[in-house]
Amino acid sequence: MTGARRTGEFDLIERFFKPLSRAAPGAFALGNDGALLTPPEGESVVVTKDLMVAGVHYPENEEPSTVARRLLRVNLSDLAAMGANATAYALGLALPEDVADAWVEAFAAGLAQDQEAFGVALIGGDTVATKGPAVLSLTAFGTVADDACLNRAGAGVGDDIYVSGSIGDAALGLRAVRGALAALAPEDRAALAERFRLPEPRLALGAVLVDVATCAIDISDGLVADLGHLCTESGVAARIAADAVPLSEPAQRAIAAGVAAIGDLVTGGDDYELLFCAAPPARGTVDALGQRLGLAVTRIGTIERGEGVTIADADGRPLTLGRTGYAHF
Amino acid sequence: MTGARRTGEFDLIERFFKPLSRAAPGAFALGNDGALLTPPEGESVVVTKDLMVAGVHYPENEEPSTVARRLLRVNLSDLAAMGANATAYALGLALPEDVADAWVEAFAAGLAQDQEAFGVALIGGDTVATKGPAVLSLTAFGTVADDACLNRAGAGVGDDIYVSGSIGDAALGLRAVRGALAALAPEDRAALAERFRLPEPRLALGAVLVDVATCAIDISDGLVADLGHLCTESGVAARIAADAVPLSEPAQRAIAAGVAAIGDLVTGGDDYELLFCAAPPARGTVDALGQRLGLAVTRIGTIERGEGVTIADADGRPLTLGRTGYAHF
Numbered sequence: 001m002t003g004a005r006r007t008g009e010f011d012l013i014e015r016f017f018k019p020l021s022r023a024a025p026g027a028f029a030l031g032n033d034g035a036l037l038t039p040p041e042g043e044s045v046v047v048t049k050d051l052m053v054a055g056v057h058y059p060e061n062e063e064p065s066t067v068a069r070r071l072l073r074v075n076l077s078d079l080a081a082m083g084a085n086a087t088a089y090a091l092g093l094a095l096p097e098d099v100a101d102a103w104v105e106a107f108a109a110g111l112a113q114d115q116e117a118f119g120v121a122l123i124g125g126d127t128v129a130t131k132g133p134a135v136l137s138l139t140a141f142g143t144v145a146d147d148a149c150l151n152r153a154g155a156g157v158g159d160d161i162y163v164s165g166s167i168g169d170a171a172l173g174l175r176a177v178r179g180a181l182a183a184l185a186p187e188d189r190a191a192l193a194e195r196f197r198l199p200e201p202r203l204a205l206g207a208v209l210v211d212v213a214t215c216a217i218d219i220s221d222g223l224v225a226d227l228g229h230l231c232t233e234s235g236v237a238a239r240i241a242a243d244a245v246p247l248s249e250p251a252q253r254a255i256a257a258g259v260a261a262i263g264d265l266v267t268g269g270d271d272y273e274l275l276f277c278a279a280p281p282a283r284g285t286v287d288a289l290g291q292r293l294g295l296a297v298t299r300i301g302t303i304e305r306g307e308g309v310t311i312a313d314a315d316g317r318p319l320t321l322g323r324t325g326y327a328h329f
Numbered sequence: 330m331t332g333a334r335r336t337g338e339f340d341l342i343e344r345f346f347k348p349l350s351r352a353a354p355g356a357f358a359l360g361n362d363g364a365l366l367t368p369p370e371g372e373s374v375v376v377t378k379d380l381m382v383a384g385v386h387y388p389e390n391e392e393p394s395t396v397a398r399r400l401l402r403v404n405l406s407d408l409a410a411m412g413a414n415a416t417a418y419a420l421g422l423a424l425p426e427d428v429a430d431a432w433v434e435a436f437a438a439g440l441a442q443d444q445e446a447f448g449v450a451l452i453g454g455d456t457v458a459t460k461g462p463a464v465l466s467l468t469a470f471g472t473v474a475d476d477a478c479l480n481r482a483g484a485g486v487g488d489d490i491y492v493s494g495s496i497g498d499a500a501l502g503l504r505a506v507r508g509a510l511a512a513l514a515p516e517d518r519a520a521l522a523e524r525f526r527l528p529e530p531r532l533a534l535g536a537v538l539v540d541v542a543t544c545a546i547d548i549s550d551g552l553v554a555d556l557g558h559l560c561t562e563s564g565v566a567a568r569i570a571a572d573a574v575p576l577s578e579p580a581q582r583a584i585a586a587g588v589a590a591i592g593d594l595v596t597g598g599d600d601y602e603l604l605f606c607a608a609p610p611a612r613g614t615v616d617a618l619g620q621r622l623g624l625a626v627t628r629i630g631t632i633e634r635g636e637g638v639t640i641a642d643a644d645g646r647p648l649t650l651g652r653t654g655y656a657h658f
Contacts, residue, residue, distance in 0.1 A: 026373070031562045032480045033407040033547060034377035036473075044355070045374045048363030049419045049468060051455045078362040090378045092421065092466040126380045132461010137421040139378060139468045144365075151361045218362060233360045 009127050012101070016108035017091070017122060024088055024121035035123035037088060039143045046142040046149065048078035054133035059177065064103045065110030066197050067136070072114050073201050074220065075140035077272040080206035081218040083150040084142030086118055091125035092137035099134070118203065150206065150276070154215035155234035159277035159303040162286060164202050164295055166248040167223050169195035171268020172260060183257040188250035195248075199272035205297070208289050209276055216276035222267045224321060226275055227309045239310045240301030242266070242319055263321050266311060277303055338456050341430070345437035346420070346451060353417055353450035364452035366417060368472045375471040375478065377407035383462035388506065393432045394439030395526050396465070401443050402530050403549065404469035406601040409535035410547040412479040413471030415447055420454035421466035428463070447532065479535065479605070483544035484563035488606035488632040491615060493531050493624055495577040496552050498524035500597020501589060512586040517579035524577075528601035534626070537618050538605055545605035551596045553650060555604055556638045568639045569630030571595070571648055592650050595640060606632055 013030060021027035026036030039045050052071050054060050072089065079086045091111075095104070115121060120140070173196030175181050176189040184192075202218070209216055215234060219226045223245070227238050242262050247255070254260040278286055283299070290297030311319040342359060350356035355365030368374050381400050383389050401418065408415045420440075424433070444450060449469070502525030504510050505518040513521075531547075538545060544563060548555045552574070556567050571591050576584070583589040607615055612628070619626030640648040 028480055028482070031482070031558075033410040034375050034413070034469075036373045036375060036478060038373040038475065039368070041370075044365045044367040046363050046365060047419060047453060047468075047470070049421050049454050049466075051421045051423055051457045051466070053423055053457050053459045055460065056458060081362040084363070090376055090468060092378050092380045092468075094380055094382055094423075094464040094466075124376060125378050126466075128380045128382050128464075129385060130382045130461055130464055131384065132459055132464070135423040135457075135459055135461070135464035135466075137378075137380070137423075137455075137464075137466035139376075139419060139421075140363075141376070146367065149365060151357055153357070153360070229360075233357075 012104055012127060016104050020108060020111055020115060020122035024123045027121065027123040030124060035090070037141055043143045043145050044149070046079055046082050046084040046144050047139065048075055049137065049139045050075045050078065052136045060133070064106040065113065068107045068110030069114045069198055071136050071138050072111060073199050074272060075138045076118055076201035076203060077199060077218040079140055079142040080201045080203045081150065081216045081274060082144060083148060083206045083210035083216070084144040085207060086120050086140065086142045086203055088121055088123045088141045090123055090139045093125070093127045094130040094135040095127065096134060097129045097131065118201070148210040150210055150213055150216040152215055152217050152230050152233035155230055155236050155277045155303045156214055156279065157236060157303055157305050159214055159279055160283065160299050161227070161238060161240060161277055161301040161303060162297055162299050163219070163223065163246065163273050163275050164205055164297050165271070165273040166246045166251065166296065167271055167273065168251050168265025168268050169248050170199065170270035171264060172251060172254055173197070174270065181254065181259055183259045184250065184254060188253055192250050196270055199270065201272060202274045202295070204293050205274055205289070205295060212282045212285050212289070213276040213278050216274055219271045219273045219275050220269055222269045223275065224267050224309050224311065230275065231307060231309060237304045237306035237308050238301060239304055239312060242311050242313050244298065244300040246296055246298040263319060267321055341433055341456060345433050349437060349440055349444060349451035351450070353452045356450065356452040359453060364419070366470055372472045372474050373478070375408055375411050375413040375473050376468060377404055378466065378468045379404045379407065381465045389462070393435040394442070397436045397439030398443045398527055400465050400467050401440060402528050403601060404467045405447055405530035405532060406528060406547040408469055408471040409530045409532045410479065410545045410603060411473060412477060412535045412539035412545070413473040414536060415449050415469065415471045415532055417450055417452045417470045419452055419468045422454070422456045423459040423464040424456065425463060426458045426460065447530070477539040479539055479542055479545040481544055481546050481559050481562035484559055484565050484606045484632045485543055485608070486565055486632055486634050488543055488608055489612065489628050490556070490567060490569060490606055490630040490632060491626055491628050492552065492575065492602050492604050493534055493626050494600070494602040495575045495580065495625065496600055496602065497580050497594025497597045498577050499528065499599035500593060501580060501583055502526070503599065510583065510588055512588050513579065513583060517582055520579050525599055528599065530601060531603045531624070533622050534603055534618070534624060541611045541614050541618070542605040542607050545603055548600045548602045548604050549598055551598045552604065553596050553638050553640065559604065560636060560638060566633045566635035566637050567630060568633055568641060571640050571642050573627065573629040575625055575627040592648060596650055
């Protein structure tokens with residue numbers, strides 16, 4: 001945690017970031033070389049790290065508090081996929097040399113807002129200058145009981161496949177952010193854009209899934225791509241029914257208006273819903289969990305022998321997809 | 330740990346980074362949303378995070394294996410300053426869109442070499458593309474007994490002040506890397522440049538200091554600046570004797586040749602030596618530790634009441650310094 005090499009940067013940390021560390025005893029108020037994480041007895045620390053680049057993962061002119069909240073949320077989503085209790089995060093900011101204090105202040109305000117909402121605190125990090133676009137790195141920490149951590153490798157043949165929430169909204173939302181989808185009503189465009197901008201990490205669902213799911217992943221690359229990752233890590237295949245995939249009302253209207261197809265939605269990224277598997281006897285339990293949390297949890301298919309992901313249309317025929325997840329590298 | 334969005338990036342991870350995770354059971358071979366860190370009973374996880382930007386923290390044309398090793402080492406140095414046992418790291422790479430596979434391969438080879446040397450393994454991360462210079466983020470993890478962690482806040486009035494190794498070499502080394510210091514012999518320039526390029530994290534010293542030091546910090550911003558940080562966090566002042574500061578032979582020859590002054594060396598950054606305090610009765614113990622580790626450990630001053638850092642010349646007069654640490658932000 002060096003790199004703090006000029007009054008300017010110390011000032012930024014002192015003014016905007018130190019207050020974010022107040023709730024974390026192991027953070028030493030950001031006045032140390034590192035921080036301490038002490039998991040409860042019988043639990044481990046879960047670590048995840050996601051980067052965002054200005055102009056790649058968010059528009060350069062995006063509201064800085066939204067950038068901050070999205071950065072935190074996409075990382076918390078990874079913790080949710082492991083069934084972890086989110087506790088803390090470290091921040092690595094490479095900011096343009098001419099970044100305004102107001103930008104940093106608004107960025108920190110976004111973090112403060114979501115820290116409160118998700119019960120996490122800043123424990124450390126580093127801030128440096130770059131001649132290129134901003135590169136924002138966040139490492140999120142949680143805790144999970146040693147024998148309970150969910151991962152991608154546990155899917156068994158015959159397992160049911162579930163997703164939380166609705167699928168494809170963020171991909172449509174990104175199009176809305178870019179000014180497309182004029183065929184939709186403004187409130188639909190706004191709702192979809194919000195789903196892209198501020199995904200909801202499914203921490204509460206992840207935490208209760210540790211007792212029932214055989215595996216889990218969060219949907220960042222797209223339903224088909226991430227289900228593919230699950231299958232690869234578990235050594236199995238998956239078959240899902242296109243018409244079982246849960247769609248929001250704005251997404252249904254986008255399909256009805258002819259501006260989106262189901263294939264776009266199941267391959268679109270950034271939903272940050274949870275995708276998980278459970279054995280058929282657990283159906284009642286899974287339904288009850290969804291109801292208890294007030295969150296749609298939908299069974300969309302089955303794990304099979306073999307490899308790869310098949311999406312069947314209403315007649316049981318495989319849907320042909322143009323792409324599986326989007327690329328930026 | 331998403332962001333892996335195109336075959337190209339999955340390939341990079343599969344080919345170059347997955348092998349680096351082999352020794353870490355909680356890494357899930359990088360095939361999961363996150364990783365697990367399970368500290369031994371009675372110990373906590375220590376976290377530290379440092380970024381490097383191409384063209385700011387290292388020359389754009391620097392050998393990629395050296396960039397990787399330096400990135401890892403500056404983070405391990407922070408763990409050393411906390412008395413931690415280094416165990417693992419996560420990597421966040423924002424690389425130029427046109428980065429060559431050979432660059433990534435050499436970068437990974439550098440990590441492999443230093444992983445082996447320092448007993449750590451890769452547990453996860455994220456790789457994205459940027460239109461700007463490379464931004465490299467590393468989060469390093471270690472473990473430390475819950476009651477043993479060193480920090481910056483423990484210096485007491487009357488404590489002795491010590492440093493490991495020699496001071497100012499890296500600042501001279503940076504000048505040598507930039508083609509300066511022509512007055513020195515080529516082997517002196519090479520030795521100094523090496524001290525800048527590949528600092529030595531003092532992990533073994535940090536680990537034994539937990540029983541004897543009252544506080545510690547690693548010298549990244551410069552001896553004077555980092556001693557200032559210690560004093561601020563501890564609420565004390567420091568007085569050091571300029572002629573007690575340990576200098577390498579190349580640094581002594583740089584002073585003799587008139588191309589450097591002691592003021593440059595005590596304010597130059599990037600040495601990554603440990604600066605620590607201990608009570609006077611511990612002098613014998615500290616000397617013995619240094620001898621056991623084969624590492625120079627030099628007493629350079631005393632903690633006093635008040636605030637700020639004073640460097641006294643041979644006549645006891647305060648040295649006037651042009652700067653305290655260098656800035657890039």
